[in-house]
Amino acid sequence: MRGRPFELMAWLREADPDKTYEVKEVRKSRSLTQNAYYWSMLGQLAAKLNMPESEVHLGMLREWGVSQVVSVDDRVPCGDYFRYFDIAGHDPLMERNIVKVYKGSSQMDSAEFSRLINGMREECEAQGIDVATPEEIAKMRFAEPDRR
Template identity: 35%
Template sequence: MDWKTGRMRLTFELESDVSSSIDKMKDKPLRIIAKQWREKRSLDANAYYWVLLSRLAEMAGISKPRAHNLMLRRYGQNLMIAGQMAYLVVPDTTEAEETALEAETFHIRPTSQVKQGKDGKAYRTYTVLAGSSTYDTKEMSELINGLVAECKEQGIETLPPEELARMMAEYEENHRKKETV
């Protein structure tokens, strides 16, 4: 707290040398956004997810988009907009549900809320899900762990937990090195 102005003062420590950039920023206003730190997910973890998902889809006799949507519905993250969950209202029909399950560009999870529209037709509320490409390490781990559990139930071979942990730790270390370059 700056006792003269009554304002809070926050100091940042940088992980890399930015001294060559300081002159360019000198005397210019800066905007700094503070967010909770989370590691970004591993591309190796992403590749592993898609390999397992492909095996599960093949064994179940369904498409990869359908398998992906099912995993997101069970283990995925809700899309948050301005701190609020995003919802979508869709006709409550088999055709609409099939379209949602096969979608590649959007991901939604049905709720139990069904209302009658002014046109007399039933409409179901769906929760909009964040695409897995936006997940951080923690979120991707939840998705992969759920997929691994489902694969094990179907007898699909998966990596041992220590190998998956090693893969994620290796990525996080490589990610830190890239950020300091």
């Protein structure tokens, strides 16, 4: 169920007392347009840098994405549980790795993904890659002086 806090509390009073519920904020997810724009820029940047797209993407997540530091048993292969991560350290006494885990772009909400896109635009602009959006391109076309 979704609703305002007082509506949810009233609903929960009537709900099954043996069940456990999780409450979380509903956030706007990223749009398909945002996604296409990001991956288009990523492809151009990877080509310019002559690097695999996967490496450029991980670099963008490191620099502009959302991360969390966790402690993991050092016998557990991190790649089995995390897609994007860096080993940040090791605690030999506790036999644990300190791992910085990055949220994948498909898991980001609209605000998080916007930050990633802004970072990608900065990186592309620094490499001389044109990153104008279709809206910006349309504005530039209409702003051109009449040359008759």
